[in-house]
Amino acid sequence: MYLNVEESLPSILVRVFFTSDLFGRKKVFNQISKRRGWEAQVTISRGVFDEVAQRDSIPKVVERILHHQKIFGQEEIVESTWGVIKEGRVGLLWGVYGTGGVGKTTFLSQINNKFLTESNDFDVVIWVLVSRNPNVKRIQEEIGKRLELYEECWEKKTENEIASVIKRSLERNKYVLLLDDMWEKLDLASIGIPDPKRNGSKIVFTTRSNEVCGSMGVDVEIEVKRLMLRDAWDLFTMNMEETLRSHRDIPDVALKIMRSCKGLPLVLSVIREAMSRKNSIKEWRAALGVLSSSAAEFARIEDVILPMLKFSYDELKSETTKSCFLFCALFPEDYEIGKDELIEHWVSQGFIIGSKGINDRGNAILGTLIRAQLLEESGSREHVQMHDVVRDMALWISSGCGGDQKQENVLVVKANAQQNVAST
Known part of the structure; x- marks a missing residue:
């Protein structure tokens, strides 16, 4: 490696001859920057590479956001x-x-x-x-x-x-x-x-x-196996202490609902959010009836998931919110959707009507879907994503397999394409 530093220049011109080791290059640049406080223009052999020495080196790892501080069973x-x-x-x-x-x-x-x-x-x-x-x-x-x-x-x-x-x-x-x-x-x-x-x-x-x-x-x-009963129960009842105390029979019903979730963390989390504010034993028993029949109808675990998740969709109070949720499946799998962009789409599709308070109403719908764990915040929290299984559920509902045969709009998704096709 050869360094030629011309100190007479306002900024140091450094010509570095060495391998294409990106991280070694960065280390040298940072050392120069720290020692002299100068901004160096660096030209690398094997192709011109202009770099400002005082730029930070590439971080070894970028942290992944976990949606729950406590992870169960892993x-x-x-x-x-x-x-x-x-x-x-x-x-x-x-x-x-x-x-x-x-x-x-x-x-x-x-x-x-x-x-x-x-x-x-x-x-x-x-x-x-x-x-x-x-x-x-x-x-x-x-x-x-x-x-x-x-x-x-x-x-x-x-x-x-x-x-x-x-x-x-x-x-x-x-x-x-x-x-x-x-x-x-x-x-x-x-x-x-x-x-x-x-x-x-x-x-x-x-x-x-x-x-x-x-x-x-x-x-x-x-x-990665399904959760054991103790971990599944801890996940399902997280932050639900008040609800469980609201009626003496709710814990027993909650245990049966938890078992119907088959130890799948995604299903447990989504169903928990749908039930967390229900203090009536009648509501819990009704939910148990729906979820138990869904779980019993299919032999394979893979076939149980979508009907179970649909319960959370059915619990959405507003048809507008349901339409806004289904629209999110138009985006490609694992796509990070800008919140503002998504609200604009909802307005253009006629889901949100009017000229006043559009952003407030859009953000309220986003909040509802995020709390229901049907959408997840990602990155800087300015974007949302659909879990790929939740997206499968949205497409399943839109195609009529979820029992919504009167669905007005069928969502058709192609690779990197977004279409809203009115069913005939």
Whole structure:
């Protein structure tokens, strides 16, 4: 490595000759900045790379927001998994599988956040959402932005060209790649992911099917299982003490409702929010009747989830709120929807009528859907997301499978397209 510093210039021109190690580059830039307080223009061989030295280095990991401070039933598996990842004893490619709504993303988020709070020797942790219809260019873009490699010119580059850029950056660093929500085998090499065996890097992905684990040739399989009864009860009754005390028979009915949720954290959380303000034993017994029949109608756990979640949709008091909720399924899977943008869509669709107080009414509907856990806040809390299973439920209702045969509008969703098609 050779540094040529011309101190006579107003700002230091530094020409650095060394490898394409992005993180090593950043470290040198920051050292220069801290020592002299100057702004340096840096030109890197193997292509021009202009950088301001005083910019912060890429953070090792970006924290994932957990929607509940207390996570139920995953403490042991998270700690054991983290211990093995940290020590690097076994496995370079890990597959985490389990049914929808069981908590796979929550599990992976906890592993991600461990890199913030626990000592480790990895250089960078990268989180990528894969989704049902993986798009290699989009995945490459997410990785590029995370590594601060992305440029607008990437739109004109081929997948192979971008893969080469990503590979050069990653192969000299010990990385952790966390891939959430994989539905099929993914060609990691085509994205630009170097072989993790070179330096002990790790790749961990989540999927609903252990068949995907097999097709990926994983070294380690982890099943995220449904909650045991004690954990399920603790999750279901969280912040419901007053409701449970409102009638002596409610705890017994609540226990039966909890059992009907089949130990799935998503279902338990959604049903809990629907029941949390019901103080009448009649309401609880009516809910038990609906939920028990839904659970008994289907043999497979996967088939139980949507009818169970529909109970929360049915509990929405306003038809306007229901329409606004179903509209959210028009956006692609796992899409982060801007709150203001969403309210504008609701207005343009005629769900919110009038000229006064539109934003207030829109935000009130958003609040209702968030409290019902039918939408989740994401990022800076200026955006919302639909859990992929909740989105499946919304599409299921819109297609008439949820029993709403008189639905006025059927939502038709295509990849990256948004359409509202009036049924005939």
